[in-house]
Amino acid sequence: MARISKESTEDVASIPVQAVLEEVLEDLEPQIGQAGAQIAVQLDGEAVRFSRKNLKSILYNLLSNAVKYRSPNRQLRVRIACHKQEDYLVLVVEDNGLGMDMRQEEKIFALFKRLHAHVEGTGIGLYMVKKMLENDAGKIKVESQVDVGSAFKVYFKR
Numbered sequence: 698m699a700r701i702s703k704e705s706t707e708d709v710a711s712i713p714v715q716a717v718l719e720e721v722l723e724d725l726e727p728q729i730g731q732a733g734a735q736i737a738v739q740l741d742g743e744a745v746r747f748s749r750k751n752l753k754s755i756l757y758n759l760l761s762n763a764v765k766y767r768s769p770n771r772q773l774r775v776r777i778a779c780h781k782q783e784d785y786l787v788l789v790v791e792d793n794g795l796g797m798d799m800r801q802e803e804k805i806f807a808l809f810k811r812l813h814a815h816v817e818g819t820g821i822g823l824y825m826v827k828k829m830l831e832n833d834a835g836k837i838k839v840e841s842q843v844d845v846g847s848a849f850k851v852y853f854k855r
Contacts, residue, residue, distance in 0.1 A: 704723040709833075712749045714779060714788065715740045721756040728764045734773040743779040745786055745853040751829045756790075758822040759849050763792040768844065785835070785855055797841040805839055826851075 718738065722729065728816040729736065745752065760775065767773040776791045797805060805823060827837050841847035 699717065700729065707758050708750060709745045710745060711746050712752055714752070715743045715744065716744065717749060717752050718755065718756055720751060721760055724757065725760055725764065727762065730774050732764050732767055734764060734767070734775060737774070737776045739776070740778065742852040743786060743788075745788075746834060746855075747835075747853055748829075751833075755826050755829060755851060758826050759790040761853075762822065763794055763847075766847075767792070767794045768846075770844075781855070782852075785852040786855055788851040788853065789846050789848060790851070791846065793846040796847055797839070797845045798843055800843055 701812045715738070718740070722736065760777075762773045764773065771793060774793045776789070778789050778791075779827075780789070810835050823837075830837050830851065830853075838850045838852070839847060840850075
């Protein structure tokens with residue numbers, strides 16, 4: 698975690714989101730296949746000025762969480778899209794998984810906090826995602842509903 702702030706500016710460049718997403722989807726292909734997930738992508742050639750390694754980590758974390766926290770009652774559907782909003786490029790990763798109780802919102806990005814104990818994890822992934830974004834003037838927000846799904850909105854400063 699100490700490396701996050703130090704390394705966040707070392708490899709900053711204009712990074713095509715689609716290219717990094719394709720790497721992450723390839724890395725997660727076994728889990729995505731086993732889950733029978735449907736992934737819909739709408740990126741339109743968007744690029745962000747960010748650390749490639751950190752962008753890959755953010756995408757990996759959000760997509761692997763979507764797979765881990767899928768609902769056993771329906772096929773997993775994940776939508777990944779980008780749009781511009783004011784001074785940000787917003788990357789949205791939306792799923793129809795277990796969802797989260799937003800009354801516990803303060804725990805979602807907190808270090809070592811987890812909302813679903815039935816799945817293995819350390820409670821550091823979303824914390825690290827938040828720190829990587831904040832170190833580069835970005836932010837992350839979530840909208841979620843139990844047994845409906847979650848939408849993570851990642852704001853990259855333009």
